[in-house]
Amino acid sequence: MALRILSKSFLSQRLAxxxxxxxxxxxxxxxxxxxxxxxxxxxxxxxxxxxxxxxVVYVEVPEVGARVEFDETVGVVESVKxxxxxxxxxxxxxxAANSDVVKNTKLINRSPEKDGWxxxxxxxxxxxxxxxxxxxxxxxxxxxxx
Amino acid sequence: xxxxxxxxxxxxxxxxxxxxxxxxSSSQRTALYELHKNHGAKFGPFAGWDMPLVYADQGALxxxxxxxxHASIFDxxxxxxxxxxxxxxxxxxxxxVVADLKELPVGGATLSLFTNPSGGIEDDTIITQxxxxxxxxxxxxxADKDLAHLLKHAKIFQNEGAxxxxxxxxxxxxxxxxxxxxxxxxxxxxxxDLSQMPFMTGQFIDIKGVPCHVARxxxxxxxxxxxxxxxxxxxSITQALLENAQVKLAGLGARDSLRLEAGLCLxxxxxxxxxxxxxxxxxxxxxxxxxxxGGFIGADVILEQIANKGGARRRVGLVxxxxxxxxxxxxxxxxxxxxxxxTSGVPxxxxxxxxxxxxxxxxxxxxxxxxxxQVRNRVQNATVVKMPFVPAGYHKI
Numbered sequence: 001m002a003l004r005i006l007s008k009s010f011l012s013q014r015l016a017x018x019x020x021x022x023x024x025x026x027x028x029x030x031x032x033x034x035x036x037x038x039x040x041x042x043x044x045x046x047x048x049x050x051x052x053x054x055x056v057v058y059v060e061v062p063e064v065g066a067r068v069e070f071d072e073t074v075g076v077v078e079s080v081k082x083x084x085x086x087x088x089x090x091x092x093x094x095x096a097a098n099s100d101v102v103k104n105t106k107l108i109n110r111s112p113e114k115d116g117w118x119x120x121x122x123x124x125x126x127x128x129x130x131x132x133x134x135x136x137x138x139x140x141x142x143x144x145x146x
Numbered sequence: 147x148x149x150x151x152x153x154x155x156x157x158x159x160x161x162x163x164x165x166x167x168x169x170x171s172s173s174q175r176t177a178l179y180e181l182h183k184n185h186g187a188k189f190g191p192f193a194g195w196d197m198p199l200v201y202a203d204q205g206a207l208x209x210x211x212x213x214x215x216h217a218s219i220f221d222x223x224x225x226x227x228x229x230x231x232x233x234x235x236x237x238x239x240x241x242x243v244v245a246d247l248k249e250l251p252v253g254g255a256t257l258s259l260f261t262n263p264s265g266g267i268e269d270d271t272i273i274t275q276x277x278x279x280x281x282x283x284x285x286x287x288x289a290d291k292d293l294a295h296l297l298k299h300a301k302i303f304q305n306e307g308a309x310x311x312x313x314x315x316x317x318x319x320x321x322x323x324x325x326x327x328x329x330x331x332x333x334x335x336x337x338x339d340l341s342q343m344p345f346m347t348g349q350f351i352d353i354k355g356v357p358c359h360v361a362r363x364x365x366x367x368x369x370x371x372x373x374x375x376x377x378x379x380x381x382s383i384t385q386a387l388l389e390n391a392q393v394k395l396a397g398l399g400a401r402d403s404l405r406l407e408a409g410l411c412l413x414x415x416x417x418x419x420x421x422x423x424x425x426x427x428x429x430x431x432x433x434x435x436x437x438x439x440g441g442f443i444g445a446d447v448i449l450e451q452i453a454n455k456g457g458a459r460r461r462v463g464l465v466x467x468x469x470x471x472x473x474x475x476x477x478x479x480x481x482x483x484x485x486x487x488x489t490s491g492v493p494x495x496x497x498x499x500x501x502x503x504x505x506x507x508x509x510x511x512x513x514x515x516x517x518x519x520q521v522r523n524r525v526q527n528a529t530v531v532k533m534p535f536v537p538a539g540y541h542k543i
Contacts, residue, residue, distance in 0.1 A: 054200060054205050054206050054207070054399065055205040055206060055207035055208070057207070057470070057493045057495075058469055058470055058493060060469065076469070076522070078469070078470055078493070079206070080206050080207055080210070080399065080403050080492060080493060080495060081206065081399055081402065081403075081492075083470070083472060109205075
């Protein structure tokens with residue numbers, strides 16, 4: 001009897017443990033990375049992208065508070081020779097934009113997948129997240145690009 | 147499930163237009179291709195050639211800055227080199243270009259223009275007066291066109307009994323050594339004092355014992371030399387130059403930002419078959435005697451425009467606030483009326499400003515005129531400035 005009570009309470013204890021959310025990293029075929037943390041996604045361009053672009057000299061990021069649709073142009077990253085639009089991979093609200101990277105564009109070349117993050121979106125549609133590429137698929141994409 | 151949208155953020159809206167121009171169906175490679183590869187070059191197609199854009203050791207921005215501070219080597223072997231010989235070579239070539247070739251001293255070099263019957267520009271070129279020939283260098287993107295043009299008219303002249311022949315130089319490769327350190331670097335291999343060699347002159351000099359044609363000219367606004375080297379020796383001479391710690395290889399990426407800062411036109415972007423010398427602000431290339439006598443293709447249109455300050459538009463330099471403006475961006479008057487278009491634009495590495503060349507309606511081209519440029523969905527302020535954007539570093543004796 002004690003055992004059952006014990007095991008019951010043990011079980012309920014386990015259920016009461018908060019489920020850990022690990023940040024998931026996803027990608028787009030347009031070379032953006034998306035780090036999902038609960039319902040907020042942090043977005044930037046991948047190392048592959050910054051390598052292909054070359055030295056970044058100009059960056060535009062979206063305005064905080066703006067509502068964006070999936071695939072809407074929300075910013076731009078420019079090198080000396082080229083201009084690349086940044087598209088939002090998710091529909092939702094911009095909750096943050098990296099002003100550091102606008103002032104110090106070299107951050108994107110030096111740390112494209114960490115300090116060079118561009119903006120954060122509070123997204124609404126889990127389906128949009130599920131449609132993004134996972135790391136293995138993205139790797140395949142970049143390898144085939146040679 | 148992969149995203150269905152295939153468009154890439156890296157499909158650049160505007161890579162330098164000429165960078166993506168294709169020429170012949172199969173890409174050509176210069177004699178330095180393997181050397182470029184060994185230095186980790188990223189290649190791109192240009193005028194039918196696989197040319198290095200940038201190398202592993204530094205990005206295009208640093209390469210640009212290095213050229214202005216030290217020295218860089220550019221492989222320009224894809225450009226067309228021709229030699230014109232014969233007693234009647236001056237009369238012949240003067241029919242096709244605006245230069246005064248009789249006045250050009252032996253060893254002298256000049257920028258000139260191939261013209262068309264509408265008074266437009268078919269190519270720009272550097273012509274050097276050699277003792278018994280004219281040495282002509284013109285753009286890779288116009289190589290087939292220029293050679294056909296030269297040969298066609300040479301034949302006409304020959305049929306009339308003229309003594310002239312056009313020879314394509316196939317056995318020499320052209321490299322450009324550019325930057326303030328160029329003279330000292332080249333002197334190490336040439337064993338001659340180059341301090342008395344003026345800008346825009348050419349002569350035969352032995353480099354590492356190899357006879358080469360050396361022109362003190364370039365496309366960067368800095369002191370420098372364009373070296374025409376027997377192709378069998380171009381790799382070893384390039385490697386020898388690279389042994390100097392001040393010298394680095396540079397690709398087309400840096401080449402374009404350097405030349406734009408120097409206010410130098412890119413054929414196909416800033417000048418083309420529809421732009422006249424008057425519109426392009428290149429009337430200075432038309433020799434004084436040529437203005438009086440004419441005698442070149444399109445002279446009637448060109449000389450009339452010079453006499454009457456004609457031509458509907460003018461090429462200007464702009465400095466633009468905000469985001470960089472690229473080719474085809476619209477130029478507006480201060481009141482918002484569309485008055486022109488940008489032909490080349492770049493965030494200038496040496497200036498920290500956005501610069502551009504544009505054609506604007508005549509009347510809006512005066513220095514300091516306040517204009518506007520449309521970049522994406524924004525209108526940004528711009529000002530007309532005199533070029534070059536960066537002061538020239540040409541060699542002064």
